[in-house]
Amino acid sequence: MENNIILKMEHIFKTFPGVVALDDVHFELRREEVHVLLGENGAGKSTLVKILSGTYQKTSGQMTIFGQEIDIHNPKQAQELGIGIIYQEFNLIPKLSVGENIFLGREQTNHFGVIDQKKILTGAQKILSDLGVDVNARHLVKDLGVAQQQIVEVAKALSLDAKILIMDEPTSALTDREITELFTTIRSLKNKGVAIIYISHRLEELFEIGDRVTVLRDGKYLGTQNICDISKPELIRMMVNRELKAQFPKQKSTIGEEILRVEHLNRSEVLKDINFSVHRGEILGIAGLLGSGRTELARAIFGIDKINSGRIIIKGKRHKIRSPRNAINLGIGFLTEDRKTQGLIMQLSLKNNISLPSVERFSSFGIINNGAEDQAAKRYVKELRIKTPDLNQKVMFLSGGNQQKVVLSKWLCSKADIFIFDEPTRGIDVASRVEIYQLMNRLTAEGVAIIMISSELSEILGMCNRILVMRQGEIISEFLAEETTQEKILQSALGVSAVA
Amino acid sequence: MRKDFLHHYGRQFGTLIGLVFLVIILWILTPHFMTISNLLNVVQQTSINAIIAVGLTFVIITAGIDLSVGSILAFSGVVLASVLNAGMPVPIAMLTGLGVGLLCGIVNGLLISYGRLPPFISTLGLMSVARGAALLYTHGRPISGFTNSFRYLATGEILHIPMPVIIMVIVYLFAHFVLTRTIFGRYTYAIGGNEEAATLSGVNVKFYKTMVYGLCGLLSGLAAIILTARLNSAQPIAGFMYELDAIAATVIGGTSLMGGEGRVTGTLIGALIMGVIRNGLNLLGVSSFVQQTVIGSVIIIAVLIDMTLKRQRI
Numbered sequence: 001m002e003n004n005i006i007l008k009m010e011h012i013f014k015t016f017p018g019v020v021a022l023d024d025v026h027f028e029l030r031r032e033e034v035h036v037l038l039g040e041n042g043a044g045k046s047t048l049v050k051i052l053s054g055t056y057q058k059t060s061g062q063m064t065i066f067g068q069e070i071d072i073h074n075p076k077q078a079q080e081l082g083i084g085i086i087y088q089e090f091n092l093i094p095k096l097s098v099g100e101n102i103f104l105g106r107e108q109t110n111h112f113g114v115i116d117q118k119k120i121l122t123g124a125q126k127i128l129s130d131l132g133v134d135v136n137a138r139h140l141v142k143d144l145g146v147a148q149q150q151i152v153e154v155a156k157a158l159s160l161d162a163k164i165l166i167m168d169e170p171t172s173a174l175t176d177r178e179i180t181e182l183f184t185t186i187r188s189l190k191n192k193g194v195a196i197i198y199i200s201h202r203l204e205e206l207f208e209i210g211d212r213v214t215v216l217r218d219g220k221y222l223g224t225q226n227i228c229d230i231s232k233p234e235l236i237r238m239m240v241n242r243e244l245k246a247q248f249p250k251q252k253s254t255i256g257e258e259i260l261r262v263e264h265l266n267r268s269e270v271l272k273d274i275n276f277s278v279h280r281g282e283i284l285g286i287a288g289l290l291g292s293g294r295t296e297l298a299r300a301i302f303g304i305d306k307i308n309s310g311r312i313i314i315k316g317k318r319h320k321i322r323s324p325r326n327a328i329n330l331g332i333g334f335l336t337e338d339r340k341t342q343g344l345i346m347q348l349s350l351k352n353n354i355s356l357p358s359v360e361r362f363s364s365f366g367i368i369n370n371g372a373e374d375q376a377a378k379r380y381v382k383e384l385r386i387k388t389p390d391l392n393q394k395v396m397f398l399s400g401g402n403q404q405k406v407v408l409s410k411w412l413c414s415k416a417d418i419f420i421f422d423e424p425t426r427g428i429d430v431a432s433r434v435e436i437y438q439l440m441n442r443l444t445a446e447g448v449a450i451i452m453i454s455s456e457l458s459e460i461l462g463m464c465n466r467i468l469v470m471r472q473g474e475i476i477s478e479f480l481a482e483e484t485t486q487e488k489i490l491q492s493a494l495g496v497s498a499v500a
Numbered sequence: 501m502r503k504d505f506l507h508h509y510g511r512q513f514g515t516l517i518g519l520v521f522l523v524i525i526l527w528i529l530t531p532h533f534m535t536i537s538n539l540l541n542v543v544q545q546t547s548i549n550a551i552i553a554v555g556l557t558f559v560i561i562t563a564g565i566d567l568s569v570g571s572i573l574a575f576s577g578v579v580l581a582s583v584l585n586a587g588m589p590v591p592i593a594m595l596t597g598l599g600v601g602l603l604c605g606i607v608n609g610l611l612i613s614y615g616r617l618p619p620f621i622s623t624l625g626l627m628s629v630a631r632g633a634a635l636l637y638t639h640g641r642p643i644s645g646f647t648n649s650f651r652y653l654a655t656g657e658i659l660h661i662p663m664p665v666i667i668m669v670i671v672y673l674f675a676h677f678v679l680t681r682t683i684f685g686r687y688t689y690a691i692g693g694n695e696e697a698a699t700l701s702g703v704n705v706k707f708y709k710t711m712v713y714g715l716c717g718l719l720s721g722l723a724a725i726i727l728t729a730r731l732n733s734a735q736p737i738a739g740f741m742y743e744l745d746a747i748a749a750t751v752i753g754g755t756s757l758m759g760g761e762g763r764v765t766g767t768l769i770g771a772l773i774m775g776v777i778r779n780g781l782n783l784l785g786v787s788s789f790v791q792q793t794v795i796g797s798v799i800i801i802a803v804l805i806d807m808t809l810k811r812q813r814i
């Protein structure tokens with residue numbers, strides 16, 4: 001048994017200015033296991049794996065890899081040791097092709113030392129098709145959606161032939177179908193002797209794919225368990241130190257007047273004759289596969305992409321929305337799916353990010369009232385339990401889930417009354433999710449309308465009143481949440497059989 | 501509080517230590533350096549570069565660059581001088597000088613935001629256009645000889661402090677306030693940090709970018725006024741290579757060329773470092789050829805140190 005242990009981390013400490021991220025943590029990894037790291041947002045999961053991948057240096061502690069005590073100083077060394085990692089935040093180069101990204105730093109060359117594009121493309125395409133996904137290795141990364149980028153990250157890590165593969169929230173942007181494919185891949189890797197460290201906030205996944213689980217809370221080690229010996233409520237209690245009530249605390253809200261109506265909206269090939277409306281107090285879900293046009297629809301309404309034809313009617317009046325500024329002034333808030341490239345200004349502080357869309361409200365004559373801005377930020381830090389040393393912390397130093405909470409706060413702070421949330425709970429832990437759902441309930445009770453785009457059908461079914469299903473740029477069907485099931489939505493999204 | 505101070509001004513603090521270090525070395529090497537008259541002289545000579553560098557700090561925070569500041573200075577200077585020589589009152593002439601600078605800056609801004617030109621190309625083009633315009637306007641000859649009331653802007657003193665220094669201090673106080681306390685400043689950082697996210701947060705990126713380049717041009721116009729008053733002459737070849745000194749001051753002061761970060765306090769220290777080195781080398785009798793080389797090396801070393809320190813912080 002002992003010699004099955006390929007990695008051992010003992011008494012690991014890691015401090016950042018003002019933060020103790022890891023406080024005497026232990027971790028051990030066996031051959032051929034999927035070891036899950038679990039913990040709330042900011043518990044220290046990403047920090048722990050970044051120490052393994054050479055991105056961060058531990059403050060103190062011991063690491064033993066393949067029986068050898070070792071310190072990892074940089075990512076290159078980690079790679080040579082056979083450690084591959086998929087980071088929580090993407091590290092792809094937008095202007096390079098998918099194939100070039102997959103083999104970045106390990107370019108295949110021909111006899112003359114010239115990069116062999118063909119070899120790269122065929123190699124990359126093979127990895128992608130082994131993953132069972134429909135991504136072209138020739139396409140540029142910047143033209144891909146978040147989920148496809150996630151898949152490229154996975155493919156990149158797989159191409160490393162790692163003995164230890166770390167996956168930091170690989171599924172947060174994937175739909176069920178891609179998750180299934182990913183799990184198939186993980187199982188076959190496991191059979192080939194690869195050990196996997198798996199981080200996810202989706203508890204159902206852990207039971208499906210994990211062998212053992214290590215739980216962290218506030219940077220402290222709480223223990224390691226066999227997954228088959230532990231139940232979901234027990235895990236949650238361990239993680240958040242309290243009981244959690246309903247996973248989807250949907251409350252009945254009174255549906256009011258119509259607040260937004262979209263008529264015959266078209267945008268070249270991506271959106272075809274879209275018609276729908278939302279009412280005050282309503283949560284409208286939009287389901288669909290990757291590339292079905294969900295995000296494109298949101299972008300068109302928010303004035304980012306031009307529309308070819310169609311009408312947008314807000315609070316009974318027709319408006320031409322030319323820019324995000326326009327949309328914000330009309331009371332629309334759009335939480336984008338990719339927090340790193342579209343949601344946050346990484347070098348700005350938490351409070352400056354939160355106030356960005358509404359900074360005019362905190363100013364007179366162009367001068368910002370710091371007190372008012374602080375107060376607003378403080379309120380959201382408390383309400384969403386954002387883990388940060390202070391309001392001036394740059395968001396680049398926050399954990400992934402906490403960054404997501406900042407994006408959410410920023411739009412809540414904008415006081416919009418029509419929210420478009422694109423994957424709002426991406427990377428957010430189980431307990432905070434429930435709080436965010438409760439917050440949505442409060443918003444709808446105040447007469448706000450929410451359009452929620454999500455790849456998680458359970459979330460859509462659990463929180464929405466009505467659900468639209470999109471496929472290839474069209475709205476294919478509409479369901480009332482209480483009258484439908486995941487299967488019906490999925491069939492409709494896939495276009496398998498017409499069960500409307 | 502102390503921790504917070506270091507947290508925010510840590511980088512500036514490092515540059516300041518560099519400046520103090522330089523001053524001490526020069527004090528030891530040459531006795532004349534540490535005299536009040538020489539120090540005032542350094543600050544006064546620094547003021548023009550320092551004022552231009554404020555504009556560049558704004559531009560570089562938006563992740564842009566402006567290579568045309570030196571040429572804009574020359575063009576503003578000659579236009580201003582011709583207006584003065586036509587017998588117009590000094591305030592009108594000054595407004596004209598500022599106006600020409602502002603206009604050139606706005607042209608840069610429009611080309612960059614609405615014409616989608618890379619800042620490097622647009623301002624490189626304007627660098628040549630404005631220089632050419634200055635030469636054409638004057639047929640290549642300087643315009644000289646102004647009234648004392650105009651020259652007072654460079655030669656005057658209040659409480660023994662030279663006017664250029666006073667103007668510089670006002671510009672810095674104002675710029676610091678704008679960057680840290682106003683919507684304009686906030687958006688400047690946001691645009692440089694992540695243009696797409698800024699747009700999606702409702703920032704009118706094109707408008708504010710244009711304004712930032714406008715401000716940079718305006719400050720070049722202001723520098724033109726001081727330089728013209730000091731030399732009692734406006735030269736079409738004035739301000740040659742000034743962009744380099746201003747960029748250097750900004751970058752030594754800790755503003756990242758990647759955008760999203762920077763402070764004018766750092767830029768001021770950076771400009772003083774450049775000024776002190778120039779002055780020190782002059783006092784030491786180092787030839788101007790060697791000076792060029794030394795200054796270039798200082799820029800490279802300063803940025804190297806900065807990058808190494810930044811990397812170590814994690």
Ligand SMILES: Nc1ncnc2c1ncn2[C@@H]1O[C@H](COP(=O)(O)OP(=O)(O)OP(=O)(O)O)[C@@H](O)[C@H]1O
Pocket residue numbers: 016017019020021039040041042043044045046047048088387388396397398399400401402427429814
């Ligand atoms: N580079 C950094 N500088 C300062 N603080 C940091 C840095 N990286 C992480 N932290 C802090 O360390 C703590 C742990 O962060 P970490 O990213 O490991 O959390 P996590 O468990 O991965 O959370 P999430 O589920 O939100 O991704 C957080 O409080 C975070 O703010």
Ligand SMILES: [Mg+2]
Pocket residue numbers: 045046047088168399400401
């Ligand atoms: Mg994380």
